[in-house]
Amino acid sequence: SQQGEEDPQALSIQEGENATMNCSYKTSINNLQWYRQNSGRGLVHLILIRSNEREKHSGRLRVTLDTSKKSSSLLITASRAADTASYFCATDLGETSGSRLTFGEGTQLTVNP
Amino acid sequence: EAQVTQNPRYLITVTGKKLTVTCSQNMNHEYMSWYRQDPGLGLRQIYYSMNVEVTDKGDVPEGYKVSRKEKRNFPLILESPSPNQTSLYFCASSPGLFTYEQYFGPGTRLTVT
Numbered sequence: 001s002q003q004g005e006e007d008p009q010a011l012s013i014q015e016g017e018n019a020t021m022n023c024s025y026k027t028s029i030n031n032l033q034w035y036r037q038n039s040g041r042g043l044v045h046l047i048l049i050r051s052n053e054r055e056k057h058s059g060r061l062r063v064t065l066d067t068s069k070k071s072s073s074l075l076i077t078a079s080r081a082a083d084t085a086s087y088f089c090a091t092d093l094g095e096t097s098g099s100r101l102t103f104g105e106g107t108q109l110t111v112n113p
Numbered sequence: 114e115a116q117v118t119q120n121p122r123y124l125i126t127v128t129g130k131k132l133t134v135t136c137s138q139n140m141n142h143e144y145m146s147w148y149r150q151d152p153g154l155g156l157r158q159i160y161y162s163m164n165v166e167v168t169d170k171g172d173v174p175e176g177y178k179v180s181r182k183e184k185r186n187f188p189l190i191l192e193s194p195s196p197n198q199t200s201l202y203f204c205a206s207s208p209g210l211f212t213y214e215q216y217f218g219p220g221t222r223l224t225v226t
Contacts, residue, residue, distance in 0.1 A: 017187040033214060042217035042218055042219045042220055043203070043215075044217070045215065088155070101158070104159075105153065105154065105155035
């Protein structure tokens with residue numbers, strides 16, 4: 001089964017609203033990363049949060065990490081139509097995994113103009 | 114421009130006909146990886162390489178081969194493709210082990226009939 005699981009699977013909001021996506025994982029991690037994928041295209045890295053960090057910001061993005069609950073959330077504030085994409089969390093288990101990223105199945109975000 | 118390139122971008126082939134998907138990065142990255150993306154299954158890692166002549170299996174290596182003779186190139190070889198290998202394939206690279214974001218190529222859509 002996947003190490004990371006995103007929730008919800010799909011999210012539809014209006015432009016200007018905030019979008020929150022959640023990721024849960026099963027085992028201890030070295031870091032957790034969020035990626036965006038526009039339809040049929042390559043993934044683009046958004047933000048990386050280390051296991052000893054609790055919150056990180058990048059522009060309109062805010063990521064939190066709760067290692068006790070093995071969960072992370074991605075908040076996109078003041079969403080735009082251009083934010084429409086799939087969002088994936090990926091966990092890096094560190095040395096025990098040979099530094100491999102394990103991806104969840106993603107959240108499909110639709111921002112309606 | 115720093116990038117990961119893949120060729121071909123689209124390929125339709127027949128069962129059993131050997132094919133190679135090339136991947137090249139111009140960022141002098143040590144770490145390279147191949148993923149396949151299927152609906153409902155997310156991204157799954159096929160093989161990865163931590164340096165020249167060092168490769169290892171990911172989560173779904175059956176039916177695939179890789180080689181890393183040069184730092185910049187990491188071709189994916191399907192010796193005898195089958196219809197269950199119809200998928201969207203991504204190559205990725207990163208500067209090294211742990212705590213690094215991965216840079217993804219644009220994807221190769223493969224159909225095996």
